[in-house]
Amino acid sequence: MIRINLLPHREARRKQRQKDFVALLLLSGIFGALIVIAVGAYFSNQLSDQQQRNSFIKAENTRLDGEIKEVANLKQEIEALKARQQAVEDLQSDRNQPVYLMDELAQQVPEGVYLKSFRQDGQRVLLNGYAQSNERVSELLRNLGNQSPWLERPDLIEIRSTGIGAGKDAKKVFEFTINAGIKRPRDQDPAATAAPVAAARKP
Known part of the structure; x- marks a missing residue:
């Protein structure tokens, strides 16, 4: 006995393919969003680390600038002391x-x-x-x-x-x-x- 399917199977397949396509688009969108979020989080973390390093470098530069100024002041004081000492020695020797x-x-x-x-x-x-x-x-x-x-x-x-x-x-x-x-x-x-x-x- 021959069975004939009179249901609109072509239309059903078309709808199924559309559903599958929409589902695939949603999955692709979700996957893409996850990738964007992950990449954004990675770069945000890298940027935060770089900012911390920059802040550390700035703080160290400020500290080193202070030490350099102290060294320069010490050198000036040493030169002044040497000049006074030389002046005293010259006065003594000039006698x-x-x-x-x-x-x-x-x-x-x-x-x-x-x-x-x-x-x-x-x-x-x-x-x-x-x-x-x-x-x-x-x-x-x-x-x-x-x-x-x-x-x-x-x-x-x-x-x-x-x-x-x-x-x-x-x-x-x-x-x-x-x-x-x-x-x-x-x-x-x-x-x-x-x-x-x-x-x-x-x-």
Whole structure:
């Protein structure tokens, strides 16, 4: 016996496919939403961690800036203390400068040169005297510039021919003025300062 299905099976299949399609769309939407939520949560967590790291770095930078300022202040205080200490040492050492200067001039002034005066102004000394010739003045300049551990950078300010004495004792000489720098004792080798100090302390 032949059975004939007169129900609209094609329409039913179409509706079933539509239902399946809608269900698949809903599942896809739900799955997509879950993925978006998961990815958003992941990036939000990463962003939060990065913000925490940034906050930590800022706090550390602020702390380091404070320490750097403290170190800079300490360096300034140390430099100020060194400057004061150096000033005190210079004052103490400058008391012996006349001894060094007298001893040095006695060693460096060549024969044929007579110093009639010298005046110290700070770390410079002005020498005034007579020489038998220009060569004697040149020798004095060389001695002060190259051989003296206490005097440096001598400058010839003036030299002129003049006469001293009268009658038979009159002589033609060269009057000169020299300006030279004085080195501080701290710039000298200890061996260079030992001799003048020892000489100054002898009775």
